[in-house]
Amino acid sequence: MNSILEIRGLVTSFATDGRKDRAVAVNGVDIDIPRGAIVGLVGESGCGKSVTALSTLGLLPENGRVDAGSAMFGGQDLLKLKDHELRRIRGNRISMIFQEPMTSLNPIMTIGRQVSESIMLHGGVDKATARARAIEMLEKVGIPEAKRRYDSYPHELSGGLRQRVLIGMAMVMQPDLLIADEPTTALDVSIEAQILRLMRDLQRESGTSILLITHNLGVVAELCDSVCVMYAGEVVERADVFTLFRGCAHPYTRGLMAALPRMAMKGQRLYNIPGSVPNLWSMPAGCRFSPRCEFAKESCRQEKPALADLGDGHLCRCLFPLDDVPQHEGDNP
Amino acid sequence: MAKYIAKRILSTIPVLLGIILLIFFMLNVIPGDPVTVMMKEHLKEDVIENLRQSMHLDDPFFVRYFHYVSGAVRGDLGMSWKLHRPVTSLIADAFPYTLRLAVCAALFSWIIGIPVGIISAIKKGTLLDHVSMGVSLFGVSMPVFWIALILQNAFMRVLPVSGVDSWKCYILPTIVLGWSTAGRIARLTRSNLLEVMRNDYIRTARSKGLSPAAVIFRHALKNALIPVITVMALQVSSLLSGAVITETVFSIPGIGSLAVTAINNRDMPLLQGTVIFTALIIIAGNLAADLLYTAIDPRIRVD
Numbered sequence: 001m002n003s004i005l006e007i008r009g010l011v012t013s014f015a016t017d018g019r020k021d022r023a024v025a026v027n028g029v030d031i032d033i034p035r036g037a038i039v040g041l042v043g044e045s046g047c048g049k050s051v052t053a054l055s056t057l058g059l060l061p062e063n064g065r066v067d068a069g070s071a072m073f074g075g076q077d078l079l080k081l082k083d084h085e086l087r088r089i090r091g092n093r094i095s096m097i098f099q100e101p102m103t104s105l106n107p108i109m110t111i112g113r114q115v116s117e118s119i120m121l122h123g124g125v126d127k128a129t130a131r132a133r134a135i136e137m138l139e140k141v142g143i144p145e146a147k148r149r150y151d152s153y154p155h156e157l158s159g160g161l162r163q164r165v166l167i168g169m170a171m172v173m174q175p176d177l178l179i180a181d182e183p184t185t186a187l188d189v190s191i192e193a194q195i196l197r198l199m200r201d202l203q204r205e206s207g208t209s210i211l212l213i214t215h216n217l218g219v220v221a222e223l224c225d226s227v228c229v230m231y232a233g234e235v236v237e238r239a240d241v242f243t244l245f246r247g248c249a250h251p252y253t254r255g256l257m258a259a260l261p262r263m264a265m266k267g268q269r270l271y272n273i274p275g276s277v278p279n280l281w282s283m284p285a286g287c288r289f290s291p292r293c294e295f296a297k298e299s300c301r302q303e304k305p306a307l308a309d310l311g312d313g314h315l316c317r318c319l320f321p322l323d324d325v326p327q328h329e330g331d332n333p
Numbered sequence: 334m335a336k337y338i339a340k341r342i343l344s345t346i347p348v349l350l351g352i353i354l355l356i357f358f359m360l361n362v363i364p365g366d367p368v369t370v371m372m373k374e375h376l377k378e379d380v381i382e383n384l385r386q387s388m389h390l391d392d393p394f395f396v397r398y399f400h401y402v403s404g405a406v407r408g409d410l411g412m413s414w415k416l417h418r419p420v421t422s423l424i425a426d427a428f429p430y431t432l433r434l435a436v437c438a439a440l441f442s443w444i445i446g447i448p449v450g451i452i453s454a455i456k457k458g459t460l461l462d463h464v465s466m467g468v469s470l471f472g473v474s475m476p477v478f479w480i481a482l483i484l485q486n487a488f489m490r491v492l493p494v495s496g497v498d499s500w501k502c503y504i505l506p507t508i509v510l511g512w513s514t515a516g517r518i519a520r521l522t523r524s525n526l527l528e529v530m531r532n533d534y535i536r537t538a539r540s541k542g543l544s545p546a547a548v549i550f551r552h553a554l555k556n557a558l559i560p561v562i563t564v565m566a567l568q569v570s571s572l573l574s575g576a577v578i579t580e581t582v583f584s585i586p587g588i589g590s591l592a593v594t595a596i597n598n599r600d601m602p603l604l605q606g607t608v609i610f611t612a613l614i615i616i617a618g619n620l621a622a623d624l625l626y627t628a629i630d631p632r633i634r635v636d
């Protein structure tokens with residue numbers, strides 16, 4: 001398969017105050033991002049999505065460390081690169097957008113300079129050229145009066161506009177891969193749709209592959225080609241969007257789908273998977289989802305399921321994958 | 334911007350008037366008749382009475398306050414009772430020494446404090462960090478006179494320890510006066526920088542592929558130094574109060590020494606003059622810090 005990024009067996013842990021053992025936040029994750037595709041990475045809060053992304057780019061906080069695994073990108077293992085080699089890739093061939101547009105821009109630097117900074121760093125061009133290209137990019141991501149806004153400070157812009165600036169900043173070098181970590185969670189629903197449309201348009205135009213981290217399966221259905229579902233630091237299901245929405249095999253994925261507002265009945269309370277993501281130090285033995293799983297059997301609590309292929313590249317980490325599923329009557333042969 | 338500056342300067346006037354009123358009030362309840370101080374007991378009753386009248390000592394409090402303020406506006410702070418010279422000219426003679434000392438100490442504290450803070454933050458947890466933070470804490474927590482005496486003893490043979498005959502005379506007083514401020518600035522710079530480095534926008538900067546140096550100097554440092562500027566305003570007052578002790582210990586004829594002389598002589602106009610002058614300098618320092626803040630931080634820029 002022609003992948004732009006292949007993450008294999010990624011293990012990332014954190015040192016925590018007052019504890020000798022490290023907290024393993026990501027435990028053997030495999031993810032493939034095909035060239036030109038948009039891959040969704042979903043899961044509840046705290047299941048390790050951000051840590052996975054930060055690990056591949058070497059952006060973990062000080063107490064974090066990659067313990068094992070590889071992340072092949074253009075023939076190089078990102079996890080083995082020296083810092084200065086990785087810096088040539090960051091912001092240039094792989095860039096990242098973060099969850100919080102309100103705090104992700106330097107408050108005392110003009111937005112224009114923050115965009116042109118990348119261009120000067122990686123493009124090796126002079127200030128005037130960088131400025132012109134930055135203004136062009138700001139126009140492209142839909143900043144009104146980009147020329148004048150170039151000299152604005154972040155606090156003068158709304159959250160939606162700031163996220164556009166961040167997208168512009170990330171896309172300005174036309175990266176091969178964009179990692180977008182919940183780019184719209186902090187925004188209004190109406191603005192969310194605009195931002196997602198912008199990302200898709202840019203993606204179509206530039207051919208950039210995208211890893212879209214979200215906990216909204218609705219967004220995935222709309223935008224992504226394939227999906228990776230994570231739970232408690234592990235990938236539990238992987239499939240292309242069509243397959244997954246036709247019939248997911250993991251009870252956790254089914255829970256996430258049931259929690260989608262669209263699928264809930266009108267007037268009924270939104271469904272939520274009972275219980276919560278396990279603590280990093282008290283991972284259940286066997287299947288990590290078993291304590292919350294309505295289908296769990298005795299063996300689920302003892303035996304750890306492997307990520308198995310159900311055919312057609314549909315992977316699922318479950319001893320008893322669901323196969324009845326098509327929840328919509330009629331489209332099952 | 335100009336309007337903001339003008340407004341800010343005008344707003345200091347009532348503050349200054351209030352301070353003068355307060356000082357005037359406090360110093361006028363201290364007992365000790367100046368006529369007695371100057372003339373001892375050699376004079377007859379009626380001569381004393383004449384003198385008191387010529388000095389307006391019997392006028393009501395607010396009349397005297399008004400006279401004083403209207404004089405002060407014209408640069409007239411009265412005559413020194415003991416030294417028989419205009420207070421303004423005494424201050425004008427003394428101030429250059431204090432200014433030189435304070436500027437040297439301020440520069441010293443910035444030139445030492447900020448780099449030490451940055452290095453400590455970068456080398457957090459190492460021996461270098463612990464040593465520089467220890468030395469900083471020492472400067473912050475030791476009394477000025479104590480540091481002065483220790484340094485005087487230690488460097489007696491190498492450097493002059495009193496007077497103002499050459500630039501060398503300023504070395505020890507500068508260190509004595511600047512050390513605590515340098516320590517405060519180093520500790521603040523370090524903690525602010527570490528704090529700022531945890532911000533989301535630093536992660537953004539790193540995700541662009543900037544080098545660690547560019548991340549620190551272009552993105553983190555300016556943000557970290559904004560609160561340090563506040564210290565500069567506080568620094569003006571702590572430098573001036575430290576100067577009183579430093580000038581006395583090192584026999585530097587500055588404002589501090591002048592104030593001490595005035596206290597010893599119960600020389601009310603001189604003491605009043607030096608205290609009000611000092612207050613004026615502190616207000617000016619606060620104003621300058623405010624304006625600097627506004628210039629650096631776009632978020633509080635006013636149109």
Ligand SMILES: Nc1ncnc2c1ncn2[C@@H]1O[C@H](COP(=O)(O)OP(=O)(O)OP(=O)(O)O)[C@@H](O)[C@H]1O
Nearest residue numbers: 014025044045046047048049050051052061063280
């Ligand atoms: N700096 C850190 N130190 C210790 N533990 C951390 C640190 N950062 C993350 N973790 C832990 O790693 C786990 C995964 O966190 P992560 O941020 O990847 O979750 P996420 O899936 O991105 O969730 P969200 O949807 O809330 O962003 C969590 O249990 C979190 O507590």
Ligand SMILES: [Mg+2]
Nearest residue numbers: 049050051181
């Ligand atoms: Mg996250």
